[in-house]
Amino acid sequence: MRTHMKQLISVMGILGMSVSIACAQDMSTNQVSSQMPPLPLNDFAHSLSAGLMVGEPTGPTVKYFLTDVLAVDGAFGWSPFPHADMEFHADILYHDFNLIHVDEGRLPVYVGAGAFVRFRHNADNQGGIRIPFGISYMFQDIPVDIFAEVGPAIVLTPDVRGEIVGGIGARYRF
Numbered sequence: 001m002r003t004h005m006k007q008l009i010s011v012m013g014i015l016g017m018s019v020s021i022a023c024a025q026d027m028s029t030n031q032v033s034s035q036m037p038p039l040p041l042n043d044f045a046h047s048l049s050a051g052l053m054v055g056e057p058t059g060p061t062v063k064y065f066l067t068d069v070l071a072v073d074g075a076f077g078w079s080p081f082p083h084a085d086m087e088f089h090a091d092i093l094y095h096d097f098n099l100i101h102v103d104e105g106r107l108p109v110y111v112g113a114g115a116f117v118r119f120r121h122n123a124d125n126q127g128g129i130r131i132p133f134g135i136s137y138m139f140q141d142i143p144v145d146i147f148a149e150v151g152p153a154i155v156l157t158p159d160v161r162g163e164i165v166g167g168i169g170a171r172y173r174f
Contacts, residue, residue: 044068048174049145055167056080057087063171071110075167079118082128084126089116093130103129106138116153116165124158143173 044065053061059077066072071093089112100107111133118126134149141164150166 030098044071048173050174051141051169053167053173054167055169056165057089058167061152061169061171063093073112074115075169081118084120086119087116089130090114091130093132095136097160100135102137104140106140107164108138109133109135110149115136127157128153128155130154132166134166138173144170145173146170 004075017156047065049064050060050062051129053075057075057077057079059075062074063071063073068165072090073093074088074090075090076086078134079085081087093110093112095108095110097108100111107173112131114130114132116126116128116130118125130151130153132149132151134147134151136145138145138148146169148166148168150164153163154163155163157162
């Protein structure tokens with residue numbers, strides 16, 4: 001368990017430093033020039049973002065838009081369940097950018113389906129499916145989004161049971 005935690009802390013530290021450096025470079029470019037204009041509504045196809053998530057699991061998260069409304073995301077890290085050390089999940093998500101209107105930025109609502117695996121230290125590993133739904137605020141002038149999601153999950157192995165999972169987080173768009 002300690003080895004896993006040390007590895008997770010190292011990965012989170014490296015990811016945090018990378019995002020901080022990218023943000024600092026972006027801000028310094030903004031001060032010198034006008035930078036690129038903000039993305040128009042729904043112009044996210046082939047964009048990648050990375051950040052941190054707190055919840056189920058707590059650790060690094062990434063998201064890649066395949067089209068303007070369809071994305072894949074994933075996260076790995078520490079699991080808050082006492083019987084699990086690490087967790088990984090991956091989802092495919094559909095975004096509706098028109099459901100909630102905001103004056104600045106974008107506020108898509110999303111729903112999806114995916115799978116998860118929990119690595120347990122004193123028992124069989126767990127795997128199952130999840131159906132996340134959430135909301136994400138994408139800032140107008142900076143390439144950052146914050147999100148909150150929740151959803152039902154079904155553990156399929158080693159036994160079948162239901163649970164509710166979720167988390168909050170932030171990602172930087174590259």
